[in-house]
Amino acid sequence: MKAEAVGLSSARLKRLDEVMCRRYVDSGQLPGLLTYIYRKGELAHTSLCGHMDLERGRPLREDAIFRIYSMSKPITAVALMMLVEEGAIGLDDAVHTHIPAWNDMAVYASGVPTLLADAPPAFITTPVGRPMKVIDLATHTSGLTYGFMMRTAVDAAYRRAKVVDRQTEGGLQGMIDQLARIPLDFSPGTAWTYSVAIDVLGYLVEKLSGMSFGEFLRTRLFEPLGMHDTAFHVTPGQTERFTSCYQPDDTGTGLKLQDDGRESAVYAKPPLLESGGGGLVSTAHDYLRFCRMMLNGGTLDGVQILSPKTVALFSLNFLPANREIVDMSFPGMFSESDYAGVGFSLGCGVNVDVAKTRQPGTLGTYFWGGAAATAFWIDPTEELAVVFMTQVMGSPSRLTLRRDLRTLVYSAMTESFA
Numbered sequence: 248m249k250a251e252a253v254g255l256s257s258a259r260l261k262r263l264d265e266v267m268c269r270r271y272v273d274s275g276q277l278p279g280l281l282t283y284i285y286r287k288g289e290l291a292h293t294s295l296c297g298h299m300d301l302e303r304g305r306p307l308r309e310d311a312i313f314r315i316y317s318m319s320k321p322i323t324a325v326a327l328m329m330l331v332e333e334g335a336i337g338l339d340d341a342v343h344t345h346i347p348a349w350n351d352m353a354v355y356a357s358g359v360p361t362l363l364a365d366a367p368p369a370f371i372t373t374p375v376g377r378p379m380k381v382i383d384l385a386t387h388t389s390g391l392t393y394g395f396m397m398r399t400a401v402d403a404a405y406r407r408a409k410v411v412d413r414q415t416e417g418g419l420q421g422m423i424d425q426l427a428r429i430p431l432d433f434s435p436g437t438a439w440t441y442s443v444a445i446d447v448l449g450y451l452v453e454k455l456s457g458m459s460f461g462e463f464l465r466t467r468l469f470e471p472l473g474m475h476d477t478a479f480h481v482t483p484g485q486t487e488r489f490t491s492c493y494q495p496d497d498t499g500t501g502l503k504l505q506d507d508g509r510e511s512a513v514y515a516k517p518p519l520l521e522s523g524g525g526g527l528v529s530t531a532h533d534y535l536r537f538c539r540m541m542l543n544g545g546t547l548d549g550v551q552i553l554s555p556k557t558v559a560l561f562s563l564n565f566l567p568a569n570r571e572i573v574d575m576s577f578p579g580m581f582s583e584s585d586y587a588g589v590g591f592s593l594g595c596g597v598n599v600d601v602a603k604t605r606q607p608g609t610l611g612t613y614f615w616g617g618a619a620a621t622a623f624w625i626d627p628t629e630e631l632a633v634v635f636m637t638q639v640m641g642s643p644s645r646l647t648l649r650r651d652l653r654t655l656v657y658s659a660m661t662e663s664f665a
Contacts, residue, residue, distance in 0.1 A: 268294070
């Protein structure tokens with residue numbers, strides 16, 4: 248199929264390949280990359296270059312399996328919304344109605360973290376302004392945080408407790424028990440902090456469905472959508488296709504191995520904790536099928552996952568008073584999107600002011616990325632979905648390459664529906 252048939256320029260898509268491969272792969276910033284561009288019901292373009300395993304000289308293959316990290320979040324949000332559609336939970340529900348142990352959660356005021364069972368309380372806290380709601384979890388306005396933030400005594404307590412570790416004893420229930428002992432970083436609804444909140448949504452799915460979170464995803468989402476390579480671990484039969492993951496080397500000009508795909512101790516077995524916030528592996532093919540389902544109003548190949556009205560919610564900003572992430576986050580706060588013009592929807596960012604982003608795009612486009620520099624976006628207006636896969640942790644060019652990819656994709660358009 249010619250790209251022109253779906254309103255894209257073949258010549259400009261070739262330029263996209265040349266720029267992305269030369270600037271990021273040939274320069275040594277990425278080991279390889281795989282990009283799918285899907286428009287108007289067709290896979291309009293595939294870009295593939297570089298390696299999946301630099302040490303063994305193995306070229307990147309189209310069926311390679313990647314660690315998608317926080318691109319797990321929108322999948323978890325869809326799982327939650329499936330239960331919302333069934334009447335099992337509501338976005339306005341107080342979280343403690345589903346997690347009674349969190350009924351007396353309070354906000355950190357002062358003190359230092361301790362996890363010693365016989366130690367006196369180490370934190371001084373204040374009451375929450377209002378109870379935490381399910382929508383707060385979905386939008387990172389819950390008061391929870393991540394241990395890697397390195398900002399407060401609360402995230403220090405997360406690090407000491409190893410909150411959301413793949414080997415957390417007791418799995419998701421163990422995580423909930425840990426969090427019940429640590430105060431909130433802020434009162435729900437008053438700030439935006441990237442957090443373990445989406446993992447809590449995974450726990451709610453597990454509790455309300457009566458099956459493990461992984462089993463729910465497998466039977467209710469992945470198998471119906473034909474996402475056969477998406478899971479929380481890699482089976483022996485998939486090891487040959489599992490990419491190695493890298494990080495910048497000590498010189499800052501090259502890459503060094505972070506996790507060997509052929510010998511990964513992390514992903515070779517099922518985790519004790521199935522992290523809906525960052526634990527999945529997937530392929531570009533699988534993730535595109537997820538995007539296609541969303542782009543098609545919740546249905547793919549005759550299988551309905553969500554209703555069109557529910558899918559439409561993902562194009563809306565759920566932050567209080569339609570505020571943006573940059574307006575509600577603390578200085579220096581980590582995010583997979585660090586520019587203005589972006590709000591937050593259900594488990595993913597959403598464009599709310601295209602001019603502020605200083606990038607081409609469309610209002611209502613929803614997107615996110617993963618820690619290993621993967622990314623996706625869905626633009627319902629332009630009938631467009633893009634999936635980008637690579638494997639580099641801590642890449643200083645993570646956000647820049649996503650900007651370049653978005654600019655090059657939209658620059659290849661010859662026809663717009665906006």
